Every structure is written in structure tokens, then in C-alpha cells.
Amino acid sequence: MKTVAVVGGGISGMTAAYRLRQSLGDGAGIVVFESAKTLGGKLRTVELAGRSYDVGAEAFLARRPEMLALVSEIGLDGQLTHPTGARATIRAGGTSRGLPPGTVMGVPASADAVAGLLSETGRKAVAAEATMPLSLPAQDVPLGKLLRDRFGGELVDRLVDPLLGGVYAGGADGLGLRATMPGLAAAVANGAESLTAAAAAQLPKSRSTAPVFGTTTGGLSAVIDRLAELAKADIRLGLPVRSLQKTADGWRLEIGSTTSTEVMDFDAVVLAVPAPSARKLLDGVVPAASSAFGEIELASMAVVAMALPPETELPDISGILIGAGERDAHGQPYAAKAFTFSTRKWAHYGGGPVLVRGSVGRFGEERVLQVDDSDLIAAVRRDLAELTGVTAEPVETIVTRWGGGLPQYGAGHLDRVERIERAIGEIPGLAVAGATLHGVGLPACVATATTAVKWLLTR
Incomplete structure (x- = not known):
């Protein structure tokens, strides 16, 4: 690999660019394309009353x-x-x-953990959950329905949803158990007989x-700035990547507006963009991955x-x-x-x-x-x-x-990600990273970027 395009200048894309420079050395040409006017994606630091202040991830x-x-x-x-x-x-x-302590993303390890936060009826519903038979299917299940069926709606509305809202801007009813609370699902697979027991096992x-x-x-924009410095990449801001095509020797990107388009060729590409952009760029190139990206809300x-x-x-x-x-x-x-x-x-x-x-x-x-x-x-x-x-x-x-x-990591999200990675895995010189895959938090994004670069190098 002599030239690599990184599409997306958020934490995932900039970590990928940095890891590429580490691995390929100064001789490689690394270009980062970011459609916005600044790098950072969901990391954005502004000056607020003379102080550096994060208005994205904080x-x-x-x-x-x-x-x-x-x-x-x-x-x-x-x-x-x-x-x-x-x-x-x-x-x-x-x-x-x-x-309250003694909970895992709002799922309590005991009824006492939510005493005072819930009504007495709600607390009794939590206490009763420990005696209810529990069996989870092999496929993922809607988190909201599972919790409401076992604990009642009060726990979901008063505790679980506010906590999930801080992470996903979505509530339990639109999310999947295994995608958002994998530890609980694993505890049940390992023998926990209730969700309260599974939560206790996670504490x-x-x-x-x-x-x-x-x-x-x-x-946190300081992290982006430092990655850009160390990556020594050609940073192209305000230039959307309009299309991605496989060529005999690598990849061809069409960049810019409809009235001013540039074409560039690369040996490899890392896509670190939101799901709608990934769906569009992969349409006709890796249809199975494009379709799976399109299912993510x-x-x-x-x-x-x-x-x-x-x-x-x-x-x-x-x-x-x-x-x-x-x-x-x-x-x-x-x-x-x-x-x-x-x-x-x-x-x-x-x-x-x-x-x-x-x-x-x-x-x-x-x-x-x-x-x-x-x-x-x-x-x-x-x-x-x-x-x-x-x-x-x-x-x-x-x-x-x-x-x-x-x-939104809805029920079936892990299956969608598996479809994406399986389809991408069949195409040498192409990798994906970002919050769409294995977690919306910054550590998960960094992990996907590191994995994407390792994938390119081993292929």
C-alpha cells in the first residue's frame, strides 16, 4: 500500500490515519476527506466565554x-x-x-437499589422479577419489551430510558438487549436465572x-488536532466523497460538488462515516454491506x-x-x-x-x-x-x-454489523470503522479504527 484514503475526519477516521502512518511510514500518501469545514465529527470544542468547552462528546x-x-x-x-x-x-x-447505585444501565441488582425512586408498586414489580422464569432466544430481543414484561414500565420510564438517552438519544423500546447491554445477556447465558441476578453478577x-x-x-478537539499532526496526512476539508469505485489496481474516489468534481485513485480506503454515507458509497460496490447500513436508524x-x-x-x-x-x-x-x-x-x-x-x-x-x-x-x-x-x-x-x-442499536444490530463486516471482509483494500459498528463511545470508535487498519495491513 502506497496510498490510502480515509473518508471521515472524526475520532475513528483520525485514529485510522494515525495508525496508518505508524504502520506505513513517512513514504505513504494518506489523505483524509472530511465533508465538514472542520475535523472532529462528534468531537467539537468551542470557545464559550473565554473557556474551551466541548459541545459534542464531553x-x-x-x-x-x-x-x-x-x-x-x-x-x-x-x-x-x-x-x-x-x-x-x-x-x-x-x-x-x-x-441509585447497584444498577447496570438502570437494571437493578435488587429491589432495594430502586427503593425511593420507584413507587411501592414499582418496587414490588422489581422484587417479583427474581422469581420469574427467564429464557432468552439466540437472536437479539427488543430491550424495552423485555424489561417492561419483567419489571413493569415504571423502571423503564424512570431509570433505564434516561440513562440510555444519555448514550444513544433513544430509549429502551428502540434498542436491543445484546447490542446495548451485552454483559447482562452474557450473564444470563452463564446461568443467571433473572435479570436482577444478571445485573448483580455484573457489579x-x-x-x-x-x-x-x-x-x-x-x-477533546485537542485529541483530533494531535492525531492530525502525527498522521501527517493531507487533510481535505469541505469535500464530500461522492462515489467509490473498485478498479483493477485499487479504488477510485469522486470528490467534490456536482459542479466541481475531482477523481483520485488509491490503493486502499477506510470508510469512517455515518451509516447513511456508508450506505450510499457502498451501493453497487458492496451491496450487502450497503443494505445493512441502510437498516440502521x-x-x-x-x-x-x-x-x-x-x-x-x-x-x-x-x-x-x-x-x-x-x-x-x-x-x-x-x-x-x-x-x-x-x-x-x-x-x-x-x-x-x-x-x-x-x-x-x-x-x-x-x-x-x-x-x-x-x-x-x-x-x-x-x-x-x-x-x-x-x-x-x-x-x-x-x-x-x-x-x-x-x-440506534436496535434489536438485530449485531446481525447487521456481522453482515457488514462479512461483506467488507471479502473485498481487499477496504475497511470500515466508526460508531455505527461496536459502540457509540469514544473507546469503541478508537477500537474499530485500530481494527480497520490491522485488517488492511493483513490483507
Whole structure:
């Protein structure tokens, strides 16, 4: 391989470009094509009231090694930081309570774990689950139906959905068990006789002091910038890849607009793009993979970042997750699905303006996003005032919209990914990476990029 195209300049694409440079050396020609005007994909750091602030992904799971190791490997470990001890809360049943321990993504290890968060009827339903026979089919099952059948709807609405919404912008009813909670499915396969027993089996035997999450003090775009520096790639911004064709010697890409098109040839290609783009580029090239990508649904969301005056008093918590069915004092649904009190959550934001971000948008509820920025800001501020009493006028606000930003791992997602990887695996010089495949978090994206490069090299 002398020339490689990487299509997509998010964390997956830039990790792939960096790994390619490591493996192929300085003599290889590596070109990264990104249709947006900037690199980063869902990593975007802006300046908010003079502070570097993430308006896309704001953290990564530190108990999974890939992203943590990458940050250290590229020399940014000096910027690595972890959350303060401030706890998150959840708005459920009209009240806000601390996020309960003893659960796995909201699935409780015992009825006691959710006492106080659920009604007594809901708590009894959780207690009864341990006595219900459990048998899972070989294929994946819809998570929402499984949990509602066994625990009742209250647990799903008040706890599971808000937690899943923070990861996928979707609730349990649109997701699959094995794709989103593989540990629970594995525990059942290993003999757990109920989902509460499966959750108990997933909990650590002793309390760990290792931090759960991490980020970089300069914003996560610093990771993208450093990868771009080390990859020494030709970065082509604002240039969509219009088509992909197999040639006798490799691959031909058609790049640019309909009125200004460029054709370039490469020995190999890494596709690190969202599902709709992958479907389009692979149509007619790898039809089976294109079809599977086309079956994956996406959710849209927005982040409203607010810098409040320095004297603003926030609750002493890291944030609030909001259940989909929760309503304000006037009986209206909350527009926001979550608030992050960044000044409380991250010590490096101490001093200066008080930084808060509100997240808006759930799968299937795009209506709440179909307003202009000023109306979205007003709605988020109303929710913040209702939930916390904070009414301070922001000194600056930034609205960032992520249209179709989050893939939905519905029942059958693992089968779709298997079809994609099996079909791609039959085509030398082609690999795929990204959040569509094996996890939407940053460590999973880094892992898919590393795997994609290894695949190209071994082929």
C-alpha cells in the first residue's frame, strides 16, 4: 500500500490515519476527506466565554482502555482529567433523586437499589422479577419489551430510558438487549436465572476507586488536532466523497460538488462515516454491506451550552437526567433530556463563568428540535429554572445541532454489523470503522479504527 484514503475526519477516521502512518511510514500518501469545514465529527470544542468547552462528546469511559491509552500514547496525558466527586441526579416521578447505585444501565441488582425512586408498586414489580422464569432466544430481543414484561414500565420510564438517552438519544423500546447491554445477556447465558441476578453478577465485588470517566482539559478537539499532526496526512476539508469505485489496481474516489468534481485513485480506503454515507458509497460496490447500513436508524439532538455569571449558584451535583414522561409544574413535557453542570463536574472549570449544557432530543421526537436557536435556548432555560431555580441570564450561549448524530442499536444490530463486516471482509483494500459498528463511545470508535487498519495491513 502506497496510498490510502480515509473518508471521515472524526475520532475513528483520525485514529485510522494515525495508525496508518505508524504502520506505513513517512513514504505513504494518506489523505483524509472530511465533508465538514472542520475535523472532529462528534468531537467539537468551542470557545464559550473565554473557556474551551466541548459541545459534542464531553467525556469518555475511562474503564475501557482504548481512548485512555490513545491519549497517553499521543502525549496528551498531561491534559487528562477525571470528574469531581459530585453525583448525578435523576428526575423521575416528579422529584429529583441521586442516581441509585447497584444498577447496570438502570437494571437493578435488587429491589432495594430502586427503593425511593420507584413507587411501592414499582418496587414490588422489581422484587417479583427474581422469581420469574427467564429464557432468552439466540437472536437479539427488543430491550424495552423485555424489561417492561419483567419489571413493569415504571423502571423503564424512570431509570433505564434516561440513562440510555444519555448514550444513544433513544430509549429502551428502540434498542436491543445484546447490542446495548451485552454483559447482562452474557450473564444470563452463564446461568443467571433473572435479570436482577444478571445485573448483580455484573457489579464489581468491591468498590473500585478507579475513575469511570475522563476528558482533556483543553477540550477533546485537542485529541483530533494531535492525531492530525502525527498522521501527517493531507487533510481535505469541505469535500464530500461522492462515489467509490473498485478498479483493477485499487479504488477510485469522486470528490467534490456536482459542479466541481475531482477523481483520485488509491490503493486502499477506510470508510469512517455515518451509516447513511456508508450506505450510499457502498451501493453497487458492496451491496450487502450497503443494505445493512441502510437498516440502521439515527437520532438527532442538540446541545445548548450556556455560560452563566460567575456568582451563579448551582446545585452541588454534576447534572440531572430527565425521564421522557416527566412534566413541569404546568403539565408540559421538559424540552431537555439532561443537564450537565460542567463547573461542578470538572474541576478545571472552576473560577470564572459557570458553565452548563442542556441536551435536547430523543429518537422519534425530532419535533422538539424543529424550532430556531432562540426558542431552543428559551425552552432549556425554562427547564433549568423549573428544576433548579437557576434563572441567571447567560453571558453567552452556543447551540450545536447534531442531525442524525447517533445510531440506534436496535434489536438485530449485531446481525447487521456481522453482515457488514462479512461483506467488507471479502473485498481487499477496504475497511470500515466508526460508531455505527461496536459502540457509540469514544473507546469503541478508537477500537474499530485500530481494527480497520490491522485488517488492511493483513490483507
